[in-house]
Amino acid sequence: xxxxxxxxxxxxxxxxxxxxxxxxxxxxxxxxxxxxxxxxxxxxxxxxxxxxxxxxxxxxxxxxxxxxxxxxxxxxxxxxxxxxxxxxxxxxxxxxxxxxxxxxxxxxxxxxxxxxxxxxxxxxxxxxxxxxxxxxxxxxxxxxxxxxxxxxxxxxxxxxxxxxxxxxxxxxxxxxxxxxxxxxxxxxxxxxxxxxxxxxxxxxxxxxxxxxxxxxxxxxxxxxxxxxxxxxxxxxxxxxxxxxxxxxxxxxxxxxxxxxxxxxxxxxxxxxxxxxxxxxxxxxxxxxxxxxxxxxxxxxxxxxxxxxxxxxxxxxxxxxxxxxxxxxxxxxxxxxxxxxxxxxxxxxxxxxxxxxxxxxxxxxxxxxxxxxxxxxxxxxxxxxxxxxxxxxxxxxxxxxxxxxxxxxxxxxxxxxxxxxxxxxxxxxxxxxxxxxxxxxxxxxxxxxxxxxxxxxxxxxxxxxxxxxxxxxxxxxxxxxxxxxxxxxxxxxxxxxxxxxxxxxxxxxxxxxxxxxxxxxxxxxxxxxxxxxx
Amino acid sequence: xxxxxxxxxxxxxxxxxxxxxxxxxxxxxxxxxxxxxxxxxxxxxxxxxxxxxxxxxxxxxxxxxxxxxxxxxxxxxxxxxxxxxxxxxxxxxxxxxxxxxxxxxxxxxxxxxxxxxxxxxxxxxxxxxxxxxxxxxxxxx
Ligand SMILES: Cc1cc2nc3c(=O)[nH]c(=O)nc-3n(C[C@H](O)[C@H](O)[C@H](O)COP(=O)(O)O)c2cc1C
Numbered sequence: 172x173x174x175x176x177x178x179x180x181x182x183x184x185x186x187x188x189x190x191x192x193x194x195x196x197x198x199x200x201x202x203x204x205x206x207x208x209x210x211x212x213x214x215x216x217x218x219x220x221x222x223x224x225x226x227x228x229x230x231x232x233x234x235x236x237x238x239x240x241x242x243x244x245x246x247x248x249x250x251x252x253x254x255x256x257x258x259x260x261x262x263x264x265x266x267x268x269x270x271x272x273x274x275x276x277x278x279x280x281x282x283x284x285x286x287x288x289x290x291x292x293x294x295x296x297x298x299x300x301x302x303x304x305x306x307x308x309x310x311x312x313x314x315x316x317x318x319x320x321x322x323x324x325x326x327x328x329x330x331x332x333x334x335x336x337x338x339x340x341x342x343x344x345x346x347x348x349x350x351x352x353x354x355x356x357x358x359x360x361x362x363x364x365x366x367x368x369x370x371x372x373x374x375x376x377x378x379x380x381x382x383x384x385x386x387x388x389x390x391x392x393x394x395x396x397x398x399x400x401x402x403x404x405x406x407x408x409x410x411x412x413x414x415x416x417x418x419x420x421x422x423x424x425x426x427x428x429x430x431x432x433x434x435x436x437x438x439x440x441x442x443x444x445x446x447x448x449x450x451x452x453x454x455x456x457x458x459x460x461x462x463x464x465x466x467x468x469x470x471x472x473x474x475x476x477x478x479x480x481x482x483x484x485x486x487x488x489x490x491x492x493x494x495x496x497x498x499x500x501x502x503x504x505x506x507x508x509x510x511x512x513x514x515x516x517x518x519x520x521x522x523x524x525x526x527x528x529x530x531x532x533x534x535x536x537x538x539x540x541x542x543x544x545x546x547x548x549x550x551x552x553x554x555x556x557x558x559x560x561x562x563x564x565x566x567x568x569x570x571x572x573x574x575x576x577x578x579x580x581x582x583x584x585x586x587x588x589x590x591x592x593x594x595x596x597x598x599x600x601x602x603x604x605x606x607x608x609x610x611x612x613x614x615x616x617x618x619x620x621x622x623x624x625x626x627x628x629x630x631x632x633x634x635x636x637x638x639x640x641x642x643x644x645x646x647x648x649x650x651x652x653x654x655x656x657x658x659x660x661x662x663x664x665x666x667x668x669x670x671x672x673x674x675x676x677x678x679x680x681x682x683x684x685x686x687x688x689x690x691x692x693x694x695x696x697x698x699x700x701x702x703x704x
Numbered sequence: 705x706x707x708x709x710x711x712x713x714x715x716x717x718x719x720x721x722x723x724x725x726x727x728x729x730x731x732x733x734x735x736x737x738x739x740x741x742x743x744x745x746x747x748x749x750x751x752x753x754x755x756x757x758x759x760x761x762x763x764x765x766x767x768x769x770x771x772x773x774x775x776x777x778x779x780x781x782x783x784x785x786x787x788x789x790x791x792x793x794x795x796x797x798x799x800x801x802x803x804x805x806x807x808x809x810x811x812x813x814x815x816x817x818x819x820x821x822x823x824x825x826x827x828x829x830x831x832x833x834x835x836x837x838x839x840x841x842x843x844x845x
Contacts, residue, residue: 173763175755175772177729210756231729232771256742256774295726305722309715317712427709434712 174212176253178202179229181293183218183376184411186225190242194226197245205254217380219293220534221280224264229275229293236271236278237262266552279552280531283545285512287520288336288496289536292380297415300422303383309428311502312387315394316436319502321351324395328498330506332518337363337454337491338569338595338671340517340584346488349478350396353486360392360401361463361482361489365447365454367406368567369618371598373522374492376534378405378412381496382419386429386442388495391502392488393440401442402482404459406449416444451568451622455670456489458624469624470670491596493522513539517583521594527564527601530555544578547601558603562686566595568615568622569675571682572608591682593675608687609694613641615679623672630673633664637680644691650699654691658684727768728759734771736815741786743777749784750803757804758787761811770815783826789814800826 180186180195199213219227224238228248235258237248244262251257264271264278271278286292295302303309315324328344335341350358362385366374378385389401405413420442423429431439445463447453453468460482462468481487497519501509510518517539523546526532530552537546543563547553554560562572565582571592573580580586584594602611616638625631637660640653661677668674684691692700710718740746740755755774762770778786783800789810790796797820799810806824813819 173725173728173759175759176774179729210752210759232734233773254742255744255747255776256740257776294729301718301722302726304715304719305726307719310719313712313715425708426715427711428715430709434710434715436712 174210176211176233177231178211178213178248178253179216179231179293180213181217181219181225181227181229182215182411183222183225183379184372184409185218185222186227187411189226191226193242194228194240194245197242198228198249201246201249202253205249207249207253211253214296215298216294217292217297218376218534220284220289220376220536221278221531222533223531224533228262230258233258234271234273234275236264236275238264280533280535280550283541283549284536285520285538286536287500287509287512288377288493288522289380289534290500291384292376295381297380297382298418300383300419300426300428303381307503308383308499309387311499312390312394312428313434314502315391316434316438321395321397324391324502325351327501327506331497331501331509332506332513333494333497333501333509334517334584335491336493336497336521336596338566338593340594343490343494346478346490347392347395349476350398350486350488353479355486357400357483357485358396358398359482359485359487360389360396360398361460361477361487362389362401362403362405362495363454363456363459363489363491364403364405364409364412365459366409366492366596367449367451367454367622368569368596368598370526370600371524371567371596373524373534373597375409375412377492377496377522378409379415382412382415383423384496384499385416385492386419386423388490388498389442390429390433390438390440391498392490392495394438396486396488398488399439399441401440402463403442403444404447404453404463405444407446408449413444413446420444450624451618452624452670452672455672457670459489460487469626470672472669493597514581514583516585521582521597523597523599525551525599525601527599528554528558528603528606529601539583540581542579542581543573546599547578551601554601554603558605561602561604561606562608564592564600564602564611564615564679565598566593566675566678567598568618569593569671569678570595570598571678572602572611572686574686591678591685593678607645608683608690609641609645612680612683613638613645616641616676619672619676623676627667627669627673629664629667630669630676633660633668634673634676636660637664637677641680644694647694647696649691649695651695654684654688654695657681724763724766724768728763728772730768734769735792736767736770737773737788737790738770738815739773739775739778739788739790741776741778741780741784741788742774743781745781746777746784746786751785753804754785754787754802754807757807758811761808762815765811765816767811767815778827780826786826791815791818794818795820797825798827799824 228237333343458468477487620634
């Protein structure tokens with residue numbers, strides 16, 4: 172018997188930590204007690220993104236958007252809405268001009284969003300493979316296995332213009348082609364789910380909310396480059412993501428979508444999970460591969476690139492979670508469809524974790540080329556307490572600040588780099604007039620100094636020196652030369668560090684100096700300041 | 705989940721079987737709206753069976769463009785169970801005494817056949833109200 176109503180309870184990590192699990196159980200119980208088991212399907216879904224307002228419950232098809240629901244609300248919700256058809260007004264999300272009943276798409280948080288990578292998050296039960304299958308899941312794999320050659324897949328990716336979402340922005344089709352063209356008896360696919368940026372949780376949400384899309388994409392990659400084994404490298408701090416991945420892999424094996432001779436195609440593929448201990452540097456691809464091999468996770472010189480010489484010396488495709496989340500859609504809808512979204516150089520969408528001093532924090536997906544202003548003021552709802560906007564930090568510890576004058580920049584890989592920041596993995600932290608930029612820079616340097624693996628001198632020593640100087644300035648003991656030295660050391664680190672960690676670690680300090688130099692000057696005692704100028 | 709390794713045909717069959725169950729959740733592209741009066745008296749008069757039959761019938765015909773909603777009483781207590789049907793370019797109609805059998809006829813004649821099921825119509829707004837165009841669903845398509 173098909174269901175008439177669906178009650179979707181968000182079970183992302185953020186909602187889970189505010190008792191969404193108990194809420195789900197309570198709703199289930201009341202649905203059963205009211206004899207509604209065969210009419211109402213209660214589902215645990217991945218993150219809806221609007222974490223600020225969690226736990227969130229959505230009732231469909233009525234489109235009732237309930238926010239900040241606690242377990243004690245379950246009885247009323249079930250009895251009033253699901254049994255009697257009377258929505259519980261007091262829990263319905265409201266904002267000026269919107270009363271979120273029957274018009275979820277009008278909530279400003281969702282208005283400018285466009286979901287490709289997050290298409291299934293918050294819509295399906297991630298622990299049930301049949302839900303994924305019902306929503307066009309594994310259609311792309313089917314098509315690839317039975318209708319497309321490896322070159323067809325690569326061509327489609329090339330047309331799409333998809334670039335890596337893990338930070339570097341390298342064209343995905345090229346990476347796959349290098350590995351495909353490499354001669355070897357064994358090749359590998361690796362999913363980079365390390366996600367170490369403070370404040371970022373895009374990848375976690377995709378793993379939790381839509382694990383099968385990862386399995387499908389890895390299998391597609393395997394078929395394309397000629398690999399029969401894939402590894403997911405995920406940090407042990409993501410227990411829910413790991414659990415859902417395990418469940419998904421087991422189900423895919425049971426249904427014959429992983430394993431030998433998938434769907435009778437002759438192609439075989441299996442996936443294993445490797446847990447990382449949560450070191451930031453292990454997200455760097457060469458360090459990650461060593462870590463999978465059971466060695467200490469330290470970056471090594473490239474080239475050779477992993478695409479040619481990777482895991483155990485074999486050609487290896489390594490891609491980020493969000494990159495992979497786009498693959499099935501590109502195969503299903505075509506590269507040309509995907510290429511219509513975004514800017515000249517950066518196609519598709521980007522998922523951001525919007526946090527900091529902004530009204531609506533949460534997980535968002537927007538087309539490339541959107542203005543930062545739209546993210547902060549339309550989706551984010553502006554700054555709480557009507558404080559003044561100061562800056563957005565993008566790209567985490569490798570990125571930099573974007574100041575008020577640049578709020579109307581259309582963001583993509585190139586424009587962010589030109590501003591001295593970077594796309595990074597997609598953390599966006601909003602800061603208001605009360606935040607000291609010296610302290611923000613200090614915070615990130617503190618992080619990278621902590622996370623530096625210590626192998627190369629510029630990173631190990633340079634980072635520590637910059638941090639020391641920032642601390643000195645912050646305490647009001649700095650001099651004008653200290654500012655200059657930060658810039659000199661930063662430049663050297665960028666040019667000579669072994670890996671991306673050291674190359675980008677000075678960015679927060681350098682961009683703070685570029686846009687908020689006055690704040691550094693103000694911290695320098697007047698007598699020394701005059702001397703030096 | 706008693707599945708064992710599927711073939712391509714089995715996967716496609718499974719997807720077809722399950723597709724509807726997920727699509728009904730989607731609110732995009734739904735141009736037809738059916739509202740079932742689920743007030744206390746409606747439920748007592750059998751609105752639950754009506755709703756179940758409605759949903760089953762829609763699934764049977766794979767009508768994914770229909771949005772089913774529940775509401776309190778529709779104001780015609782004497783004729784319950786009641787449902788309201790809004791199909792673009794057709795008058796919005798409230799049907800009464802909608803037993804499972806009647807609901808099947810409504811799906812087949814009204815929603816699929818675009819023909820009103822005359823003998824069960826209890827309320828039909830005047831044409832000028834209909835034209836007022838205040839309802840996006842009616843104007844949709
Ligand atoms: C210090 C450091 C940390 C990194 N952390 C991650 C990470 O957590 N996740 C990720 O996908 N890529 C991370 N990267 C980028 C990877 O090295 C690599 O470029 C990426 O996994 C490639 O996938 P993509 O082409 O799909 O983006 C990091 C790089 C550096 C230098």
